[in-house]
Amino acid sequence: VWECPPSLLPLPGVCRLLSSVMSGTESHTDREEDYRFLHSMLMEKKLHLLFKIHERLKRFEKRSPIPVQEHAASLASDLAEELIYQGWRDEAKELVSLFSKPHFKSLLSVHDAVAQRDFEPTLPPVPDDVLEEDEDSVKIVSLVKTKEPLGATIKRDKATGAIVVARIMRGGAADKSGLIHEGDELKEVNGVSLENRKPKEILPLLACSQGDITFKIIPASPKEEMSSNKKKLFVRVLFDYDPNEDPSVPCKDAAVSFKRGDILRIVSTEDDTWWQACHYGNSNSRAGLIPSQQLHERWRVALQRPRALFRPRQVKRPGFSISFPAGLRRSFRLGRKSSWVREAARSRRWSAGVHGSFRPPTYIEVIPYHRDPKERHRLVVLAGPSGVGVNELKRRLLISDPDRYGVTVPYTTREKRRQENEGVDYHFVSVHMFEEAILNHRFIDYGRYKGHYYGTSLDSVHRVMAEGKVCLLDAHPSKIKHVYTSEFKPYVVFVKPPRIEELRLTRRRAKFICDEEDTNPVRIFSEEDFEDMIDSAETMEKEYGHLFDKVIVNGDIAVAFRELKADLESIEEAEVQWIPAEWICSSPTTARRSCGHLTGWI
Template identity: 80%
Template sequence: MRMLSRTENRGVCRLLSSVMSGTESHTDREEDYRFLNSMLMEKKLHLLFKIHERLKRFEKRSPIPVQEHAASLASELAEELINQGWTDEIKELVGLFSQPDFKSLLCVHDAVAQRTFEPTLPPIPDTVQEDDEDSVKIVSLVKTKDPLGATIKMDKSTGTIVVARIMRGGAADKSGLIHKGDELKEVNGVSLEHRKPKEILSLLARSQGEVRFTIIPASTREEMSSNKKLFMQALFDYDPNEDPTVPCKEAAVAFRKGDVLQIVTMEDDTWWQARHLGNTNDRAGLIPSQQLHERRVALQRPKALFKPRPVKPPVMDDVDYGAITGIHIAGLRRSFRLGRKSSWAREAARSRSWNTGAHSSVRPPTYKQVTPYHRDPKDPHRLVVLVGPSGVGVNELKRRLLLSDPDHYGVTVPHTTREKKRQENEGVDYNFVSISMFEEDILNQRFVEYGRYSGHYYGTSVDSVHKVMAEGKVCLLCVHPTKIKQVYNSEFKPYVVFVKPPCIEELHLTRRRVKFVCDEVNKNSVRVFSEEDFEDMITLAETMEKQYGHLIDKVIVNGDIVVAFRELKADLEKVQKAEVHWVPAEWNCSSSPTKARKSCGHLDSWI
């Protein structure tokens, strides 16, 4: 009870007098007024005001207790008096000390002197994390023969035990401390993690007298759920100084493609709030939302990929650099989509149809939700997937990586159904299998990619990727972007590198006459790059980046093969040494919650 000053006390007295006089005029008509007037006329109420006034005057003296342990001092004094002799005076004094009323008075004196009359809360259990201390509530209910009046169930999404219903009139309802949606963390100090509702019923059955619950209130659970850290990897560059539509340039955040951003809020459909990874103390800033960026890209006019130029002297494909250098690496084969000359034409035609057909409406890459992955030294290396349009030099980059460190990098050995040649070795040049076995693996989806050439099957199997990774090497894989999905999972955790061509002027300078292996019969045949081939390469690269940009981790522009190789090798070394890898959030899904959900059922349990 707050002590009032003398002025405040007079105000309360005047208020009390006015209320009394106001009720007197209604006592003859309303029963409630008569009751209120009789309560205000009670002598006990007026005595309380007098006591309050005396205490207020006493408080002004700032009294300090002379003794904080008067009860123990009286007990010691009684024992000492008894040892001194048993006179009438001592008998009377010892008898006074022994009276219950006197003992109680001394105990109250000590409680006031020590200020131990203030209520104390039970300690927070050690099992509660520090981040959750402010949101945890401890509720104690007296157990009777009647149920507590609530039902519990297991949350399907989190596996936690929550209050499903509160029954009106029950102990839980009357207490006003337990509500629907509250998460139960402990019962009588026993953690409920990974426990089923039936196990909790047995814990409650064994409880005697009092049941203590450790609870995360429903409102706090919702707030914690909404405040979970959300990380997005940017798939485009953004400079607020070049954005005339940003509400406030000073409040915006600039970022580059590949940057990881922590999203603070997504409440606005147009502008999200985010901060750069690691800058947790900095204020959040504005970034364009996914919806806004997609609308912007859709409204942009298609840009010319190149300017019409006269036809330059013919140049040739650089697909098979092994034919140029004379170096052959066992198991190093071109992607099977390049098996014939006609595949280039088909791919180029398909790229032109993408730009004018249904694929022109593909959603542009904006953001990708990511989560941190801490690689254990015992874990296999991440799969490295190299993609790019035909002729851009993907296989040459793979070849140079393999030659630079054959103990660290490895390539898969392809499967085929053709007959083994005399100079070829099983499991080194190819894995030779029967047609029936190959087709069975196709049905079982055991190939990353496959195709037919001259009546024979060729393909890269999932098992061959596993074999390279099991050797402790970084597996290098060249596939078409449409095949990335075959290995885009938490098992392989692929690091996808997109190799794109430079501008058409650089292509004229860098793609000189090279040998292109059209088929196995005529290995010395030469194919010449035309102007249309260069245009198709650039068009296909832009289409690939637009359609599969959300899967790409690194972009390498292969203008100069030496520069591109150095950049690629340095980037892969940086990835291998990184303590934290930011991978798609979907890879972080665990199967354990599924098991928990299967075991929880859909019924509530009565407590």
């Protein structure tokens, strides 16, 4: 039988309760470990001290104490002055020092506030000019001003000319108070009438206010809260946004800035043009304005300018991959597009931009993913235009940690050469087997070169992942769709070239390794190669940017490699990873509701 400690004897009810709990658990011998844990927890000295404090407070409450002095702080100040004049003995010095301590002053201030029952706010009186019949339709709201904004936007009603609350920012002071709502008409601020005033004229009134801010409000008709607002909605943004550079934002102080790849929690999508959101993990729970997906798409269409069509050039070049001075093994490539193919792609992209047939998303709905240590690693896809250095980055990753990273072995139908090994350089298969795998959709990417098939199979990806390694896959963005599933959970890194001036500087020694049978197997970059690389990167980013988790600019290969390696390591070590909701859910949330245009921030 559990015996109540002496420290708990004054609380027989608690002792009886704990004794019954302990005796009830003794019968469960199959959970002896849990019983021991519960016993040790209940025998903790700190728990017993809490019981003692609880007992003392209960006794003190029954006595209903009355404060002896309601102005202890001023009394202590007067006493300190008297001690100074009465002599400067050690005891007096010690007492004066105690009175001057900030914590002691705060304690006396709290004592006086409780003694005077000054811990509840005093509501201001109803103004004299409010008629009795209007008292039910007018309310006076007093809010304590802090360093942060009150969290509301205002606008002028075009029909009546009144100043109304257009938006309550979630998590702000106005939202937390629950006293101000969207649609409320503001009549006065600190006794100053707002009649015939513009929103920009009201902001200085709030800025110069000290302490409490008092509003005279005509409440709007109550409206029901939509259940969709309660759903937690997270998105990954696909563009950079700085409200200080946006002339169309209703109020810069009310907006949220972000960088591509940031995770935002969408709090409200009621407004078709300006959503409310906050950064995930930010301690500041106050939401801010961000451009809606619809608004951003309108911007993109407005900024789109027709491009001049280029004349086709009838020049063909062999397939190649980039090589830096240190040298590298030639990777599998399907061959470089001829000039007329590139120009046709430019024409298609211009047409799509002008006519709006292609509109990639600006926000991707994502959900948190907690990877189990027993699960396979996520597939890492490296994408980028030919010549940007994707293969070199992949090679350096593999060399840096061969036990962690692995690469796929391509398939081919050509004959094995003497120096090549099956399953190391290529998987050599028959034309029949290759074409059967194509029909069964087993290839991520494939093509023909000089009469032979080459391709990357899903089976080769599974082999690397089955070894417990991070599979590094080099693929064109258009082929990512074959692995963009919950099975592989790909982390897509897009490698893009720097500006052409930096390309000329950093690639002046870089060379193409062409086909071995070509008369000129090694060729230096040309100006046309740089232009094609940049143009191809722009096309990829516009058409497939919504698939990219990370964008790395490869100006200096060593810097780009360090950035890539650090990013992949941080992803593996992160407690929470963010994956597209479409991998798990049927479709992302797209609910929107219309609202008025915002014009001010208070």
